[in-house]
Amino acid sequence: MITPEKRQGQPVSVVSAGRGRSWQYNKDGDESGYIAASPSLGFSNNDSGRAEYANSVRPQGIEISEAVSVNKQYLVGPYGAYHDFIELHNNTGNDISLSGMFLSDNIDNLNLAALPNVNIPAGGYIVFILSSDGINTPNGYTVLPFSLAAEGESVYLSKDGKITDCIVIPALSSDNSYGRANGSAAFSYLSSATPKEANSSAVAETAPKPTSSVNQGVYNDVNSLSVELNGKGTIRYTLDNTEPNATSPIYNGAIKISSTTVVRARCFENGYLPGEVLELLYVINEGIELDIVSIITNPDNLWDYYTGIYAEGPNAEAEFPHVGANYWQTWEKEATVSFFEKDGNGFSEPCGLRIFGAYSRALPMKSFCCFFRSQYGASELNYKLFKNSDLTTYEAFVLRNAGQDFNRARMRDAMITSLVADATSVAVQNYRPVVVYLNNEFWGVYYIREKLNENYVAGNYSVTEDSVVMARANGTYSDEYQELIKYVRSHDLSNEENYQYILSKIDKENYIDFICSEIYIANTDNGNIRFFKSSEMDGKWRWVMFDVDWSFSDYLHPTVSEHLNPEGTGSLNRFSTALINALLKNNSFKEEFIRRMAWQLQNIWTDEKVLTRINEIKTLIQHDMVRDHEKWTLTMSGWQNHINKLITFQQKRPAEIYKQIKSYFSLSDSQMADYGFSK
Template sequence: MIAKRRVLATILSLFVPVILLTGGLYFNSKIHNFEKYETIEPTEKEYGYTLYICKSCGKVKTDDYVEPTSYLLPNIVINEVCSSNNSILPDENGDCFDWVELYNPTDRVINLSGFGLSDKKSDLFRYTFGDIEIRPKEYLVVYAVGDEVVESSNTDRIYANFKLTSKGESLFLTLPNGKVVDKITYPELKGDESYSRFEVNNNVAYKITKGTPMEENREFIAVQAPVFSADSGFYSDSFMLSLTSEPGTEIYYTLDSTEPNMNSIKYEGPILIKNATYNENVYRLKKDTTTDNEKFPKDLVDKATIIRAVAYDKDGNSSDIVTKSYFVGLDKYKNTNVVSMVTDPANLFDDEKGIYVKGTLYKQWELGGKVGEEPLPNWKNRGFLWERLAEITYFDKGDLVLEQRLGIRIRGAVSRKRQMKNFNVFARKFYNGQNRLLTPLFDEISSQKSFVLRAGNYKEGFLQSLVADRNISTQLAKLCALFIDGEYWGDYQIMEKYSVHYIEEHYKIDKDNVSILKRGQLEAGNEECVKDYNELLSFIKNHDLSVKENYDYVCERADIQSLVDFYCTQIYINNIDFSYRQNVQIWRSEAKSSNPYEDARWRWMLYDLDASIYKKENDIKYFYDFNMFTEDSPFSKGIYQDPFISNLMKNEEFCKQFVNTFMDLANYNFNKDIVKEKLYKVTDNPEKSMIEFFENRFDYITKYMADFFNLKGKLTNVTLHINNPEEGTIKLNTLPDSITNGKWSGKYYTDYEITVTAIAKEGYSFDGWKIEGAEIVGNKNSQTISVKLIDNQDCSIEAVFKKLN
């Protein structure tokens, strides 16, 4: 076989020259004779090239391509990588994503259009840049967020669709033509560490440092923070405070809540800590904190002494700032809850950045601007860009519970323009490495991400506490005295903050599967849920809900008991500033599971009860006798115009649920004696108007409700009996089974049957019912029965239990 191939090769070698010769003669007229015609220089984005033209036929060709100038080295470099970011460079939403920093070391602007950034060599364009420029000697940070959807109004923010691993990997920066222009392989990194590029004598080296995004890379030198000889707290007498730091450092401190630096007071010996109340009021007298005609304190307000200190080494490296709050001679606060909020005063009161004041633009407008063209005062700005760092110290009846750096924002709507504003307070990793409070402020919860400081007395929290056992979300609350930068600000309430974290904590649903709407607008979660809610509302408005199939459809989309509890509460406490679109917040899970709350149905959240139990001096028009069902208030229409109730009440099952629930609440949750007892546990000096309201509300509002639902029956007494509470109890309608500790009485309309369930305790079993003045509907021996009440007859219900053998 090999010999045959050699013979064939020899024969072909004889013919090839002949073929080439004849072919050359034949095609001579078709061979192009190109010569250089013109050179096109490359631009930043376009390739350069040379044009050639054939002298024989005029055909033009291009060759000798030159890459765009932005592709030429020296070029963009990967300057820093932070793959375990806890607290550095939060984005505008306050999230701390891992990040990659690019740097332009050249003296020209470079456009990144078409460049690729990736952590996989097999896919160099996992993220492709758009029309982004980096100016000479400037930086660009790319957040590595993976598939997470990030809402951003800042077009300069870049979110790459891959994530970094803290264990270490390689990153590639690639030209549009596929050429890798830079590569970095970083090691395992700890929280807030970065892998940084350094150039020393034209040699490139990489080191693990503390992250310095958007700045020149530098090695981090840790300086220990000053140590105080006394903790924040309450002290009866003056004392001397000592500060110490490591050898070779100096301490600087402030007394006015500003952040200390090397221009502050140098520590040279113990500091006298005394009662600061006799110092002049400073921050509490700032007049640009309100547009209302409010009175400011004329007398000296109580004050704490605030010490903020920092240590510097000989090279100017600084430690963290330490802040302490000292209450000297203020023992009256030891029996209350106290919050000391310390922040650089500029964060609150500076015209440019202060979140508590009118601000420059609004003040300029006040000097002669046109009506209707007023700019937003600073306190109306929202979002993370208007969040400020504060040191929050919390004392529970004199005991130090929490000291933590947290973020503060102004909260509310109309209340923003008042002297005493509300705050939202957030724990975030970039403040101190923790995204939860170091200690929850309420014993009932195990974890807390945020809370609210709400100006005013106990009213909001107390009213919510009355219905904390109902099928609506309520916020835990406690009273406190708030001090801002050392000055007493007023009485506030510490309250839970509604959020996806609240739902996760209380209902054990993954926060990523929760959506929340506030006043019909998306507060958190999936944008599709807004459409879903509006479709549900439209369905309720446009379908006959007396038809079972239609009503069942609504029940599949909304937790009707939650809706009923919400409306019954608002109506009974006479909240004249609420409607289905106003001061209403709802939530749902986006997934379904065996968790009874994870069923994708809407549930209601109670909040903003300022306009409840409404009574102005010498004005009782909207007090306990106000009919919210049929009358309009200054802030909202009556229930008769509410699309939920006006349409749902066409269904008889809903009417029964609403009427019985309303009476459950009236008889138990809002019982005048129960309310009064709970009120005196909250305050020794309750408002007379609140006691007066609950003493009178029942007689008026139950009649209004009966008229609105066109009830024909009578209001009759129902008494539950248990001979021995150790044997068992009775559950009535939606009320808790703990109400019957022997005997309980309430009033119900005879139009609808009530439901009772006998619940035997351990060691006992149910043995039957004894009922007078009413009829049992259905199986008389069942543990759960329906009871038909009779007009003009008092009803007595007794559950009988027997001891097990």
């Protein structure tokens, strides 16, 4: 927006134009104006003037030719992946080398992406794949380390620190292209993308997104809905979850629906690119009690044999968990995720959709992760997902199927970790039970969970992502943690100086609570460990309790000796216990550890607290679990039996922990009492 002012500070006029657009007067002395597709600085405000201006600033040599910021159709990579791309063109009659040239979407860092030392032949083209993440790309293409924002941004071509060309990309819908039309120097929308070929013809704009007078959401006690659509040109729509195209049915009047339906609509108009797709879910007479999360995506994104993320595909192993299946890949597909709360609040945002988890990927009801990226729309979700958290900004969240607890109690991880969070500093993921609809189909009872990564730490501890180091299992991804383990293997921590050095590196109370909790719950899948530190806190390692679905089952399990085994713990003793065993050689730490175990029995793992939490979650999800179990051929009696096992574990585990602690540390009953245990 530009606001010229008089001396007195009063505005003469206020004009505004969108990204990549120019506001122009109709003619000299005429204060009326309009928004043009390109500028005409120093030339007449008409098509001829705009063409003359474009030619006057057009680089002679290598120029930016075309860009696609939301790609779902062109240059497919391995496993059906699509990415942004940008094309350069040699507009001369001689070969030109790209050596010393750079592309960047940051004017303050023009040298962001060095171009390869290759020649573009006379009149030729070269395409670069753009991605902020490490990816596998189509054969013969180079990846540059940035991506394009769907809402639009600028990209700069430079050499020797000087900008030689620039493209100001406006907001683009999926598969729309922006660049220099064939034979033109000016930038415009293009009728179609043509990577590595001469560009197509220019079109004026993108058709607007249609609207509906009937809000999407949950409708109970209705016979039917009449969905009315409004838009420019011809509105085409689908009711089979697919994206509308030029052959889809034409909207001629209200669409009457009487069952849960996804309505997708798009405007088509001559001289315009097809507009953004309107996506609406109407949940009709389903009687759902939980809040609802809707995922809408093209069916092929899920079920295509070769590229669908939910499909088994051609490379799956025969044995469970079918490694090699499509759902084991890190493929990401564009989707729209919407949230419908009972009070009418919610959101609807484009996202990248992936299958989430480990062995639970092979279960019929799979977990999802929703990523918010600029290539789809907004780069983050701004919404309060969890009632007990003040966080309102998320780069991603998980829709979890309860992991290996899917066909058992469907609550272990949420129940256990929330109890630990209530009384300790151990980090956990917040949870919120919801019903998920996958396109128009009821898909079951899930939990919204925080995505466990650097962004999780940044949000929950008020630090920057760059300050966070996150490691897993035996210290994977952290040389610093590996050095810490080397130290405890070679130094006696009964020596106070050595002990204090380690305490300067870890949050002692946090670590003790983590180990004590893992021991109590009898976690038999205890290798999936995460811990983190931040230079903006005290730089100490802290632990996260998560993925505890294989726990709270066998109350007799010898977890004390298993978790403290000097040879290691977990499957095949693959996971190091060097830190806890080195610390236990210090009498002060050992006494604090034993006392904290006693404290946990009296303050976390009490019948009152555990059974209350079990009943709270059961009450929340019970109604919708009936529908869930019908879908996944499970039984409610079986579900209740698994809940009863949780109750039995809680009632008998404290006495078993007493025995195991007493035996492992060779303590008498009176010594146990001194530590705070009750027999």
